[in-house]
Amino acid sequence: MSALTIRSLPVVALVGALSLAHAAEPEAAQPGQELFLERCGGCHLEGGFGTRVLARRVPEGQAELQKRAVLPAALITLVVRRGLGSMPQIREAELSDADLAAIAAYLEQRP
Amino acid sequence: MIAIDTARLEQALTRIEAIVGAQYVWREEEARHGYKDAMAPRDPMSYAPRGAVAPASVEEVQAIVRVAGELGVALWPISRGKNFGYGGAAPHISDVVMLDLVRMNRILEVNVDMGYAVVEPGVGFDDLHNHLVENNIPLWISAPAHTWGSVLGNALERGVGYTPYGEHASKVCGLEIVTGTGELLRTGMGALEGAKTWQLFPYGFGPSWDAAFMQSNFGVATKMGLWLMPEPEHTLNLAMAFDRPEDLPLGVEALRPLKLDGTVQANPSFGNIIRNLSVRAPRSEYYQGEGPIPAEVLEQARIKSGVGHWNFSIRLFGDKAVNRINAEKVKRAFAHLPYEFDVSEWHRGEPLKGSGSPTPTLAALGVVDWLGGPGGHLTFSPVSPFTGAEAWEQYTTIRAMYEEAGFDYYGGFTAGQRYLNHISMILFNRNDEDMMARANRLFSDLIEVAAARGWGEYRTHTLYYDQIARSYDYNNGALRRWNETVKDAVDPHGIIAPGKMGIWPRRYREVRA
Ligand SMILES: Cc1cc2nc3c(=O)[nH]c(=O)nc-3n(C[C@H](O)[C@H](O)[C@H](O)COP(=O)(O)OP(=O)(O)OC[C@H]3O[C@@H](n4cnc5c(N)ncnc54)[C@H](O)[C@@H]3O)c2cc1C
Numbered sequence: 001m002s003a004l005t006i007r008s009l010p011v012v013a014l015v016g017a018l019s020l021a022h023a024a025e026p027e028a029a030q031p032g033q034e035l036f037l038e039r040c041g042g043c044h045l046e047g048g049f050g051t052r053v054l055a056r057r058v059p060e061g062q063a064e065l066q067k068r069a070v071l072p073a074a075l076i077t078l079v080v081r082r083g084l085g086s087m088p089q090i091r092e093a094e095l096s097d098a099d100l101a102a103i104a105a106y107l108e109q110r111p
Numbered sequence: 112m113i114a115i116d117t118a119r120l121e122q123a124l125t126r127i128e129a130i131v132g133a134q135y136v137w138r139e140e141e142a143r144h145g146y147k148d149a150m151a152p153r154d155p156m157s158y159a160p161r162g163a164v165a166p167a168s169v170e171e172v173q174a175i176v177r178v179a180g181e182l183g184v185a186l187w188p189i190s191r192g193k194n195f196g197y198g199g200a201a202p203h204i205s206d207v208v209m210l211d212l213v214r215m216n217r218i219l220e221v222n223v224d225m226g227y228a229v230v231e232p233g234v235g236f237d238d239l240h241n242h243l244v245e246n247n248i249p250l251w252i253s254a255p256a257h258t259w260g261s262v263l264g265n266a267l268e269r270g271v272g273y274t275p276y277g278e279h280a281s282k283v284c285g286l287e288i289v290t291g292t293g294e295l296l297r298t299g300m301g302a303l304e305g306a307k308t309w310q311l312f313p314y315g316f317g318p319s320w321d322a323a324f325m326q327s328n329f330g331v332a333t334k335m336g337l338w339l340m341p342e343p344e345h346t347l348n349l350a351m352a353f354d355r356p357e358d359l360p361l362g363v364e365a366l367r368p369l370k371l372d373g374t375v376q377a378n379p380s381f382g383n384i385i386r387n388l389s390v391r392a393p394r395s396e397y398y399q400g401e402g403p404i405p406a407e408v409l410e411q412a413r414i415k416s417g418v419g420h421w422n423f424s425i426r427l428f429g430d431k432a433v434n435r436i437n438a439e440k441v442k443r444a445f446a447h448l449p450y451e452f453d454v455s456e457w458h459r460g461e462p463l464k465g466s467g468s469p470t471p472t473l474a475a476l477g478v479v480d481w482l483g484g485p486g487g488h489l490t491f492s493p494v495s496p497f498t499g500a501e502a503w504e505q506y507t508t509i510r511a512m513y514e515e516a517g518f519d520y521y522g523g524f525t526a527g528q529r530y531l532n533h534i535s536m537i538l539f540n541r542n543d544e545d546m547m548a549r550a551n552r553l554f555s556d557l558i559e560v561a562a563a564r565g566w567g568e569y570r571t572h573t574l575y576y577d578q579i580a581r582s583y584d585y586n587n588g589a590l591r592r593w594n595e596t597v598k599d600a601v602d603p604h605g606i607i608a609p610g611k612m613g614i615w616p617r618r619y620r621e622v623r624a
Contacts, residue, residue, distance in 0.1 A: 042237075042259070042473050049473050053480045056393060083149045086479040086486050088199060091145035091192075092137065093165035093211045 032106025035099050040065070043087075053086050066110050073104035080104075113609075113622055115184055115206045120161055123184040123208065127164050130174045135214070137163040146192070146209045148201035150479065150487045151574060152539055152547035152554075158574075160187060160202050163209035169287070169295065169333045175210065176331065177293035180604035183618075186210040187608050188331045190232035190264030195257075195476065196490035196536060197268070198573035203610045210331060213261075218242050219334065226250055227284065227310040227338050232263045237471040243339075244463075250339040253277045254469035257476050263335045267325050268570055271525055271532060274467060275376035275428050276340045278527060283321050285309040287334035291602030295333075298324070310336035326570065327594075328608035329601050344459050345431035346467045347438050349452040351445065352419025356383075358448065359421055359506060360499025363524070363531070365444045366425070367497050370528050374437050377467070381423045382523035384413055389478045389521060389538070391416065403514040426467045431458070478521065484540030489550055489574075491557050493566040495524065495531040505533055505566060509557060513537070516553040517546075532569055558582055580613020595620065 036044075043050030044065045055063035062068050080100055083089035090100075115123075120138075128136045137145060143159035166172050179186050187207040192200025202209065216233030221243070228239060228250075236258035243250055253272030255265060269280040276282050286298045299315035300306040313321065324330055353362060362381055369375040385404075388397060397412040398404045404412070413420060425441055427434040434456075442452060457466040464470060479486030495505045502524055510520040513535070522535030537553060539546045554575060561567070562582035571579050580591055594614045599605075605616025615623070 042471065043476075049477045052477065056480070056483070082144055084485075086476070088149060088193075088195070089144060089147070091163075091200065091211070092141075093135065093145070093163070093213050094191075 030106055030109075032102035032104070036066070036103045036106055039090075039095060039099070040103065050087065057085075065107055068107070068110070071107045071110070073101070073108040076104040076107055077101075112204055113183075113185070113206060113619055115161055119182055119184065120208075123178055123182045124162050124164075126178045126182075127175055127208075130178070131164055131166050131171050135165045135167075142209065143205075146189075146200045146202070146211075148199035148573070149541070150195060150199060151201075151572065152487055152489060152537075152541075152550040153574060155201070158201060158203065158205045160205060160207050160209045163211055165211040165214045167214045169215075169289065172210070172212070172215075172289045172331055172333055173293045173295060176289055176291065176606070179208070179606045180292060183604060183606065184208055185606045185609050186331075188212060188232075190261035190267075191235055191259070192264075193257075193260035194264070194268065196488045196572070197570060201573060203573040203576055203608070207609070212331075212333070215333065221246075221248055221250070221339075222310065223248055223250065225311060226341055227336055228262075229285075229310060229334055229336050230262050231334060232261055232332065234262050236260060236262055236265075236469065240469065240471060249342040251276075251342055251468045252339060253279060253282070257473050258469060258471045259473055259476075262337060263332060266335065266337060267332060269325055270570075271378060272469065273378055273380065273426070274340055274469070276338065277378040279337075280322070280325055282338040283325075283335060284311065284313045284338055285334075285336035286321055286324055286332050288324055288330035289333055290330050291604060291607050296330075310338075323597075326612050328611035328614055329597065331607060340428070342459060342468075343428040343430075345429065345434055346457045347427045347431075347434040348424050348455045348457075348465075348467065349426075349438060349441055350422075350424040350455075351448075351450050351452050352423075353421040353448075353450060354413070354419060356420050356506075357503075359524075360503045361448055362421065362423065362445075362499075363497065363502045364499040365448065366526055369425075369441060369444055370497070370526055374440055375425055375526075376428060377426050378525050378527065379423050379425045380523050380525040381421045383520065384409060384418060384420045384422075385481075385519050385521040386478075386523050387418045387422050388412060388416060389481045390474060393483045394481050394519070395483055402517045403519050428467060431456075478536065478538060481519075481521075481538045482540045484542050487539050487541040487547070487550075489537045489539075489554055489572055490534060491537065491554060492532060492534045492569050492571065493557075493561045494569050495533050495566065497526065497529050497531055502531055502533070504564070505561075508560065508564070509533070509535060512553060512557060512560065516549050516556075518550070518553065576610060576613045 051063045080090050124136050142163040143156055147155035147159040149155045185207040187202035188210040189200055190212050212232035215231040217231045218234055220229040236254040239262055240252050253274040253276040255270050266279040266283050271277055285301045288296050298320045300312050301309040398408050427437050495502050513520040518537055524531040524533050537550045539550045558578050568579050598614050599617045605618045609616050609619050
């Protein structure tokens with residue numbers, strides 16, 4: 001019997017966006033970028049549900065968070081923790097404050 | 112209701128901090144924002160919790176339960192809390208501390224030869240899928256329409272997927288449970304120390320308890336065995352769209368014999384036009400008026416979008432030769448209908464997209480933006496007998512009620528072997544008070560009308576546990592009373608998810624009486 005006892009490390013949460021990550025972003029990974037792709041990429045990359053919903057609300061070209069001209073870290077933090085519109089909140093047990101800060105810093109610097 | 116006074120809550124949370132570390136405990140405002148259900152037609156803060164804790168191990172769960180029992184502080188377990196349309200991460204009452212198991216996210220075992228996995232509560236469908244793919248394990252998950260949720264949480268709620276293993280509750284084999292007194296028990300064969308068949312033989316010796324821990328508040332599940340389907344050699348999909356609402360009964364009748372004799376093993380779902388349109392574009396693209404979209408407008412939208420009034424696909428999983436024979440049988444069964452199947456095939460080794468293996472997706476959640484406001488949803492899910500006549504009666508009754516209340520009817524019938532899960536969703540704007548009031552009224556009325564016709568719900572939103580529990584009223588609610596008798600015995604302090612599925616511990620019943 002080949003019972004594989006695999007994984008004693010925590011499994012990463014949320015959508016297999018890592019594969020998308022490699023396709024979309026050939027440049028060297030920035031802090032927060034990988035986390036963004038992994039944790040937010042399920043909705044907030046091109047064609048994602050979040051991007052589509054945002055496209056109905058923000059100026060053209062601004063729906064994809066990575067392409068947003070101005071995206072203050074404080075706003076990202078608030079929206080993630082409180083939820084906004086169609087986006088449910090993401091709680092600290094799922095996404096630590098440190099990871100959220102890294103994602104927010106990455107998005108604030110973009111593009 | 113039993114309020115937790117602030118001093119006692121603080122005492123409990125301080126002791127819990129000593130168990131898990133202060134960074135995994137949240138209080139009042141912070142907990143309420145983390146665990147509210149913003150998508151319900153209710154002020155989300157009105158039933159958001161007082162605190163939350165996220166343990167990392169079974170031992171921590173046990174220790175927390177003991178503290179809670181000692182201090183009489185109720186806990187509300189969740190796995191990933193993505194129970195959208197049924198309450199999200201929120202509890203039923205606010206005077207609880209969330210027991211958030213999302214950090215317990217290990218895939219403990221995948222047994223390839225025997226086709227099962229053992230998972231902790233925090234393991235998501237995506238995680239399990241990715242794990243199987245990355246390790247070239249030839250087993251497939253079955254998943255709901257979106258894959259954000261927990262494999263364990265969804266199965267405990269008796270969630271539904273779309274492969275031959277789609278009736279998730281029936282694929283559970285063995286649970287590990289922390290009881291209301293903090294003891295650890297294993298169900299089925301797991302009750303035997305060193306058992307070799309815990310995930311293989313589901314029944315055990317004596318009464319079987321897996322089912323009793325589903326949709327229940329008898330304990331906290333910390334591990335689950337789940338059978339996984341061996342990757343098939345081939346899948347064959349037969350997609351069909353009906354132009355007219357009134358073709359539903361014909362489709363149901365054609366499908367039943369194929370489900371009953373096992374020709375079709377997966378759970379095809381007849382989804383109505385709004386279910387289809389809502390993931391493509393917001394409603395305003397089709398109609399800007401108030402009230403439900405008029406039939407003529409809907410018909411124009413249907414033609415323009417090239418979709419059916421009912422859309423479904425029957426996917427066959429297995430050996431190519433067998434699938435092809437079965438496909439002919441399916442075609443014959445539907446031959447009297449004036450539509451053609453759109454047929455596609457997948458062979459092992461080809462990319463999984465289009466195979467029927469659920470790949471990670473959140474696309475289905477797009478429905479919440481149907482009305483363009485901050486969207487909300489409330490899912491009403493009665494079970495129908497698997498007959499055309501009953502499905503039709505249920506559909507016409509429920510659709511008429513949706514429309515009378517001013518809502519578009521969004522719904523579908525997912526086929527079990529002898530039943531149909533009729534899943535409908537009230538979609539509303541959360542900034543429209545009147546619409547939210549109508550959504551609540553409609554939901555209550557639906558429960559009443561359905562019960563009067565002999566239809567009960569398979570699952571429901573936390574807000575409606577009590578009303579639905581009351582609708583299961585045979586012999587003066589004998590089953591509810593039985594559940595409460597069991598509850599009092601297995602959770603003597605009355606601390607695990609009080610009120611879940613309308614099952615209240617004694618101390619809460621006494622306060623209410
Ligand atoms: C558009 C849309 C489509 C959907 N499609 C589907 C679908 O196809 N099929 C389907 O089944 N659902 C569907 N859902 C509903 C829901 O989102 C999923 O079922 C989701 O998987 C449930 O969330 P979860 O798995 O994170 O469970 P959780 O939210 O973690 O758990 C659900 C409940 O189970 C209990 N529970 C959880 N864990 C434990 C535990 N360890 N011990 C004791 N009790 C526990 C708790 O009462 C908890 O509230 C859909 C929702 C939407 C909005």
